[in-house]
Each structure stands twice: as C-alpha cells, then as structure tokens.
Amino acid sequence: MTEQQPLRPTAAAGSGAPGVLVLAGTPIGEIADAPPRLAAELETADIVAAEDTRRLRGLTRALGVHTGGRVVSYFEGNESARTPELVEALLGGARVLLVTDAGMPSVSDPGYRLVAAAVEKDIKVTAVPGPSAVLTALALSGLPVDRFCFEGFLPRKAGERLGRLREVAAERRTLVYFEAPHRLDDTLAAMAEVFGADRRAAVCRELTKTYEEVKRGGLGELAAWAAEGVRGEITVVVEGAPETGPEELDATELVRRVRVREEAGERRKEAIAAVAAEAGLPKREVFDAVVAAKNAEQKVP
Numbered sequence: 001m002t003e004q005q006p007l008r009p010t011a012a013a014g015s016g017a018p019g020v021l022v023l024a025g026t027p028i029g030e031i032a033d034a035p036p037r038l039a040a041e042l043e044t045a046d047i048v049a050a051e052d053t054r055r056l057r058g059l060t061r062a063l064g065v066h067t068g069g070r071v072v073s074y075f076e077g078n079e080s081a082r083t084p085e086l087v088e089a090l091l092g093g094a095r096v097l098l099v100t101d102a103g104m105p106s107v108s109d110p111g112y113r114l115v116a117a118a119v120e121k122d123i124k125v126t127a128v129p130g131p132s133a134v135l136t137a138l139a140l141s142g143l144p145v146d147r148f149c150f151e152g153f154l155p156r157k158a159g160e161r162l163g164r165l166r167e168v169a170a171e172r173r174t175l176v177y178f179e180a181p182h183r184l185d186d187t188l189a190a191m192a193e194v195f196g197a198d199r200r201a202a203v204c205r206e207l208t209k210t211y212e213e214v215k216r217g218g219l220g221e222l223a224a225w226a227a228e229g230v231r232g233e234i235t236v237v238v239e240g241a242p243e244t245g246p247e248e249l250d251a252t253e254l255v256r257r258v259r260v261r262e263e264a265g266e267r268r269k270e271a272i273a274a275v276a277a278e279a280g281l282p283k284r285e286v287f288d289a290v291v292a293a294k295n296a297e298q299k300v301p
Contacts, residue, residue, distance in 0.1 A: 019046070019094040021086075021118045023111060025130015028102045028233070029208030031062045037128045039065045045097035047089055049074035049082070051110055055101050074098065074110055083113045090123045102233075103133055108152045108178055133207055134176050137235035140214050141174075141202035144240070148174040154187055161187065165194040167264045170257060170278065172240040179234045181205075188223035191238060194260075195219060200239040206232040249279045251289040258290050 024041055027033045042048060042060060046069040050056035053073050060067060074082050090096055098105045098114060104127075105111030118125050134150050151168065154161045154177060168175060179187050184203070191201070197220025206212050211232065215225060219238070249257075254275060261271035272290060276283040 017093060018121070018123045019090045019092070019096060021090055021114065021123060021125045022095065022097045022128060023105045023115070023125070024097055024099045024128040025104045025132070026059060026099050026102055027208070028131045028133050028136065029206065029212070031059075033131045033208060034059075034063060035128050035130045038130065039063050041097050041128055042066075042099075043068045044095070045069045046094040047072060047086070047096045049086060049096060049098045049114075051075045051100040051105075056099060059099075069095075069097075074114070076110060079110050079113055083117050086114055087117045087121060087123070090118060091121060102131075104130060107132065107134065107150075131208070133178070133204075133233070133235045136207050137202070137204035137214075137237050138174065138176055140204055140207075141237035142216060143174050143200060143202060143237055145174065147172075147240075148176060150176045153178050153180075154190075156183065158186070158190070161190050162194060163263060165190055166260045169194050169260045170241050172243060174240050175238040177236040177238070179236055181230050181232060181234055184230050184234055184236075185223060185226040187236070188219055188226050191236075192219035192223050195238065195241070197221075197223075202237045203230070204235045204237065205230060207235065209233075249281070251292065254279065254281075254286050254289045255293040258286065 022041055022045065024038050025035060026038065042063070042065050045067070048056065048067050048069055048071045050071060050073060052075065053071055056067075056071065072082070074086070086096055098111055100109040100111065103109065106115055115125055138145050138148055149168075149171065151164075154164055177187070188201075188203075191199070198218045201217070201219050201222055203215045203222055203226070204213075205215075209232070215222060217225070257275045257278070258268070258271045261274060262268055266274070268290070272286045273283055276286045279286070
C-alpha cells in the first residue's frame with residue numbers, strides 16, 4: 001500500500017462494528033522497557049500509524065516482530081489530513097495502533113487530534129501503557145511528586161517564553177517541562193529570572209539510555225552548567241513556589257506578583273484582588289504598594 005491509497009480495514013476487520021484505537025507506549029531509551037503487549041499489538045493491528053516509519057522499523061527489528069497490517073506515517077506535518085482517514089478506517093472496523101518515536105502518544109507528540117476525533121465518533125480508545133519521560137524524570141528529580149503539572153515545551157521566542165513562565169510563577173505544584181538541548185541554557189536562565197536563581201530543579205537527560213544523567217541544583221547553578229553545552233533528550237523538573245504567609249510578603253514581593261499577573265494578561269484590578277487573596281491581606285494594602293512603586297519609578301530621573 002502507498003501513502004496515497006485510502007486507509008481501509010482489512011477483511012479480518014470488516015465486522016460491521018467500529019474498530020479500536022490503541023495508543024501504545026514505546027521505550028524512551030532502553031529497548032527492554034517495551035511493554036510486553038506492544039509486540040502483540042504490532043503484529044495484529046490492521047493499521048500501524050507511526051510518527052516515523054523508519055524508527056518503527058528499528059523498533060520492530062529490536063523486538064523481533066513483524067507488523068501484520070499496513071504501516072502509515074502520522075506526524076505533525078500530516079496529522080490534520082490523516083486523522084479523518086484513520087477515523088474512517090476505525091469506523092469500518094479496523095484496529096489502529098498509534099506509536100510515536102518514544103513514550104506515550106499525544107503527550108507532546110502526535111495523537112491528541114486522533115483521540116479527540118475517535119471519542120467524538122464513539123470509537124473505543126484504549127492504551128498499552130508504556131514508559132514516560134514525564135513520570136520518570138519526576139520520580140528521579142528528588143522534588144515533591146504528590147502534586148505536579150506538565151507544561152510541555154516552552155515557546156521558542158524569548159518574550160513568549162518569559163510570559164509563559166510568569167503565568168506559573170506562583171504555582172506551588174512541581175513543574176515538568178520538555179526542552180531541546182540547544183535551548184536548555186536560555187530556558188534555565190529564563191526560569192532563574194522568573195522563579196528565582198535558588199529555586200530547586202533537576203535536568204534529566206538521556207533517561208534510561210547509556211549516558212543517562214540527572215543534574216540537580218538551583219536554577220541559577222543549572223543555567224551556568226548548561227551554558228557549556230548539553231546533549232540528548234531533556235526533561236526539566238522544577239520545584240513549585242514556596243508557600244508564604246502574609247508576614248513574609250513585603251511590598252516589593254506584592255508588587256512583583258501583581259506585575260506577573262498583569263504581564264500574563266490580567267487587568268490590574270483583578271491582579272491586585274488575586275494577590276491580596278493569595279497573601280491573606282486587604283486589597284487596599286496591595287493597591288497602596290502598587291501605587292507607591294509606580295510613584296517611586298516616576299521620580300527616578
């Protein structure tokens with residue numbers, strides 16, 4: 001079958017009932033971490049949709065299996081166009097297996113559009129749970145794991161990156177990010193600027209691979225380390241904002257928090273109210289601090 005041919009279910013799939021979409025986790029490094037069910041799904045699926053068909057061939061060789069169905073590409077560049085074709089095949093009874101280069105599909109990888117479209121059509125969606133760089137890095141970081149949020153990749157442009165970080169400057173849950181190695185130093189420097197140079201973090205690279213490394217320290221320290229150059233697949237875990245009581249928030253900190261919210265798009269009135277509630281202070285006190293800071297800045301020649 002060529003990439004241009006319609007994706008129709010095989011004769012074995014044509015039972016009249018909708019098929020099943022299977023999201024399969026693939027190893028993030030060590031091939032032995034492949035879930036046992038992955039091999040069986042690769043051999044029995046009617047259609048295997050892969051982020052990179054060449055990487056898929058390497059995976060099947062390593063596992064010693066052969067794909068029994070059709071193999072098609074499903075990546076960022078063709079995701080929108082291919083999704084309706086895959087949904088049509090699913091409606092025709094096909095069992096569609098979705099795999100990405102590493103980790104779970106749809107987690108900062110192709111897959112979300114297909115899952116959403118399948119759910120809309122009442123098609124069953126299931127998963128072969130597999131390795132996850134997010135959870136692996138979180139567990140190895142040494143930072144709190146009871147509450148966390150995954151922020152994916154930050155924007156590439158410096159201004160947009162700072163804006164996104166300011167949105168979560170007061171977030172108390174542990175933060176997890178993916179980042180490209182050539183942008184790591186800039187990202188850590190931006191985090192140090194917004195979160196504070198002493199905020200604890202861990203840079204996890206090449207997880208489960210030969211040169212796996214977890215570098216822990218303050219954001220300022222890690223930014224200096226990354227400036228020398230870092231290679232490999234990167235996951236960054238950052239400690240959440242510390243819980244602070246009203247007595248710990250001086251006027252400077254109150255003003256900073258208001259400005260963070262304003263830069264994230266909130267109106268000043270709402271930002272002041274939110275910071276006051278967060279700090280357990282009267283809104284008037286926060287308002288007076290903001291006005292005083294503004295007046296002080298205007299007096300500077």
